[in-house]
Amino acid sequence: MIQEPLNAMRHLNLTLSTLFLIFIPSLLFGQIITWKEIHPGVWKGTAGKPDAYDLLKAAETSASPALAKLSKQEFPLDKSAIVFQVNNGKSYLRLPLQRNEQLYGFGLNFQTIHQRGRIMQLHADHYGKSDNGRTHAPVPFYVSSLGYGVFVNSAKYIDVYAGSGVRKDSKNPPKVMDRNTDKNWEAHPYSDAVEMLIPAEGIEIYVFAGPKPVNAIERFNLLSGGGSLPPRWGLGFTQRVHRLYTADQVKQEAKAFQEKGYPLDFIGLEPGWQTKSYPCTFEWDRSRFPDPAGFVKDMDQMGVKINLWTNPYVSPDASIYKAIAPYTGSHTVWNGIVPDLSMPQARKILFDQFEKEHVKIGVSGYKIDEVDGFDSYLWPDVATFPSGRSSEQIRQTYGLLVQKHSFEMFRRNNMRTYGLVRASNAGGASFPYVIYNDNYSHEDFITALINSGYAGVLWTPEVRASKTAEEWLRRFQTVCFSPMAMINAWSSSMQPWTFPEVAPQIKALAELRMRMMPYWYSEFAKYHYNGTPPFRGMNLEEGFGINMKKEKTPTNLEENPYEEAVTREVKDQYMAGEYLLVAPLFTGQTSRKVILPKGKWYDFYTGKLAGDGEVITITPGMDQIPVFVKDGGIIPMMPALLHAPRSGAKTDIEIRHYGEKNASYNLYDDDGETFAYEKGVFSWRTIKVERQGGQLKGSISAAENGKPNTIGNVTWRFMTE
Template identity: 50%
Template sequence: MLRSLSIVAVLTAFAGAQDASLKFRSVAPGVWAADVGAPEPFSLLSVAGGSPMVAAMKALPDASFPFAKGSARGWARGGQSSLRFPLGAGEDVYGLGLGFKHVRRNRQIMTLHMDHWGATPGRTHAPVPFWVSSQGYGVLVDSARYVRVWVGTSLRKDAEDPPPLRDRNRDRNWQAHPRSDSIDILVPAPGARVYVFAGPTPLDAVRRFVLFSGGGAMPPRWGLGFTHRTPTRFTAKQITAEVDAFDAHGFPLDFIGLEPGWHSAAYPCTFEWDRERFPDPVGVVKALLDRRVRVNLWMNPYVRPGCALHKKLSPHAASHLVWNGIIPDYEVPAARELFTTHLEKETVGIGVSGFKIDEVDGFDSWLWPDVARFPSGLAAEQIRQTYGLRLQVMMYDLFKKRDRRTWGLVRGTNAGAARLPFVIYNDAYSHQDFIRALCSSSFLGVLWTPEVRSSKTGEEWLRRMETVCFSPMAMLNAWSSGTRPWSFPEVEDRVREVALLRMRLMPYLYTAFAEYRFRGVPPMRAMPLVDGWADVGDAATRRERVQDQFFVGDAILVAPLFAGESKRSVLLPKGRWYDFYTGALIGTGGVHEVAPKDGRMPVFVKEGGMVPLGPPLLRAPKPGEGIALEIRHYGNHASRRRLYSDDGETFAFERGEHGWADLIVDLDESGQRTGRIENEDPRFHRYTSVTWRFLGR
């Protein structure tokens, strides 16, 4: 009798586990949500805290729901939830966590798990459970759990598009890993909420995701300058001398990073100034601000016994320790208040301009185990997936309360972070991997910097500097190496040229970030997010080039050279393309072999592209400071683009205090080009002169 009851229970449970069509409802323009089981209220988006920018989303192209009725399915059983979405033949999938070895995710199996990247797919600094399809849609699984994903690898007996049955004995085309027609997801929770973002293009899907998260991060203008992180135990005097050296060598410097040595003790941290190295923290921060150099402070969030914060935060800390320091549970509001009040007094209140949030990713052997208990009652894996995200929100709110923008660094983040002013970094150092990560990040609503630390040769040093100056943060991180931009004298002049080009590009880059903030367009993005990309080359070539070239703003294509390379292949999207530096015509869309005679990294501008440039300053312009503006136009097409400006430092732009000028190039009957600016706002568009430079014919 008992055996019969057991069989009935198993059969009943199996019957209840049959998948069902997900029932989607509209939640924003071009965005739909569906639930499977009972979704947990604590999720990635609930922590990130952004509000959808509905008006901006309404301005996107109309697009219908991307899946056939009933084709997206799910079930919940035994404390777990499963989702399945269709995957077409030839459909490429991007996203699903920050990638260093692959940008395309087809035929991968991964667990999206917050960790220091260590070559295991899915274990990464940004395990964002969001993917973008080449078919022009995106999907987010809004769960703070370790989400398991199978991308086109799971074969089902009820598949609508099964792979052909082959005989390995006779058929050379037999495959050990035939493709499947689905993406399958397992969430270790009793329910999950899933969002679908319409296109119609892959870029439109990403834009909807960014805007749904609250829009993109808007840096202060100085955040787009050059930054240098000093060796760990530098003193106040050494910091001042470092700034002097940058000025003496003619290198730009807008903010300087102080590493663990500013704490009186680190790993775990005290969050109190070391009075031997920094006897007058207020004075040194003020002196640097007087020179228009901001201070960014390193931290990891684990609190050292004996410091003032330890006693206050101990009641709100987890059951386990990290490096013998307590792990404050910042899902407890009292813990957040205690920590931010302390930082307000010790750092932000004296003029510190930002933070580098370290060690919130992994490794497992460093951080808490999944058996740890937290006062909020949340599971250890939920805290692991969102700890860096929560800290970013706290730091952002701390600065916003003072009406000051910030620009910082973080080692771990997740879905919904697009609005938060932090850039991801890590401790690996493959240049090629760093570029793949830069491309990968653009699908996820996060930012990544391919930071420069050290090099074996002057050539490698130059190549790394070239790429970092076209990234969200132009950073030299010398915390361990002690390097400076001029550490390789044989390339010092060329490195200076690159660093000053970064400063010249500020009007262009600032506008690119405004497009991110207001319209959801990633400022640096992978090639599948660029118009005309799908129209050139074959699939294999596109999949290769998607890993090592990227777009910046609305007109510039960057094709990095790595150490040892004097030429490379580049795949240009549809249209005519010109050399950024000379204006020489490179050719039309397709594969091109380029070998720059001057050794510069290949940079291209599309037909009709306009690049507004400022002067080669050593500091970002002050609010209201006029600059000499040069506007470069490429090709022989009439064109129009916008140029953004605001005060560069406060949140007044959110209150409507910003301006969009129109840059316009006209052609007369003889093909001569003339340029003009319309709709300038004199409060923000302040130029001592405007020069138009017409390149390419």
């Protein structure tokens, strides 16, 4: 009689133990992530209850059709090693790392390229001179040197431990060392995982295969619609004038450029064009600009577009104030109300005003300021918004929202735009905006330019006031090899010829920028159609060391240059397009080392051999920024015009070839101004250089019937004899 209850009790205990084994591991070892391959080499994983509002929903972009054409790849990680849990209402995510792995990305960083071992909170903000995750583009995407990428699609502040924490249950624990006796003891032991904490009860995660790191970045960019395709004039030269200039002063500025023979494609007007700023009315100040439409038309006839500075914070004196007030947040910025741009009602009121007052009279674009952060200026995290979205979510996506909906306004008017913005995030690659900030470290500018290629954004190392002619020239050199060639003279009123002793070199640089427009335009087309960043770090270049090593003993870098490439961050040289390696000098430098990837590289200006997979030391002088071309490089160039060619205008091109190799290059063409390319009205012309009978010969494919053809006469220049 007693045995049966005991047996029943044992059975019950067994059943409970079985249930425990079934359910408790999800708490101890993680909950299930459901994976689905949504495009070749792109997997989407979901777990828990992700937030309804995220970065991709804010950006509202569609994946590029090019994704479907990519090759199939294997999932690049061990799925069983990816752990997800929900603890105290927050999502914990853990992804594995191997010992020989370096990480890049985690947003627009200004001082660091290698991100392994770093701790960050990805938080939209101005750059505060510390790479702590608070930056203009806190993109929750990283790429591994092993050839894969990871993106967490969340509009929340994400805590990242990028290989910095060590779990006691790690399968690959670091070696335990005694500091008293072991000279190799390390304060930061090896960590085998990236760990993230997301303040949400679920996640949406994307994994991108390579096989190379650049391929993972391409897939990430294509998921957001591909990179931006600026109008041709956007790749010309721009000057931002003093904040209180009048229409007549702006015209005089443009005339001075023309008379002195300096290229100029668009001028930026700073806050004084509005009746009031900080907060803004978005309405023309008629005392400075009595006839806005006539002014914009006159400037256009001079070949110069107009770009307007603004921020989105609405003045009580703005005509749209009462209409937009119900769709604004609880807190103000500079006493201006903050439109909840996640709501269609707010977007319509604001951008209808922009369209009527600006775009319809021919304004070409905007510089959208102060949407990034700096807590004492922007709304606090205790703010509420009528959409019900949190202050945090609005903060993380505000840069995306202003880009998306201003871009759509230009699309409705069939006018391409190219502008400036202070903040962006994942999902914004296809928006034609370049990030800038108020920091003015030249070295940081170049590091940011490199990191922009890992983050799916564009960044410009603008020129502002300089103390010396040397500094002015060195800064000018780098903007001519960046996404936007800009002088930002809103405060200083400086001009390219401000330092007469370097004015000829400045003019030659500006002319070079214009001459290279066919190359720049084609490289941006590759960004749009293929997702390839036009400016990117050396670690993405074939033949450059990417495997992280630790070298305890000094190495002769002249004999083994790749030790330097793999053990330290290379922050002072970068790739510009398919073929060019740019190695800027900073004020006070007279010489520098350049690490050339494997293979032969040639001097851009002379065509002479510069080196073959080695570290070289150069002393270039002041006049030129050092640029090198890989063997077989093809660089299409045009005459040095004062303005970018208008739609339909034919331009002669000179095709340069460097080195000894046979090569090919895809030259892009469209009307340069409208969205006709989205309907297939564009063309690729194939340039080939082949050795025939001991000599190099060049050819270019014929223009297709019914496709754009803006190419006039073609000449060839074989730079390496």
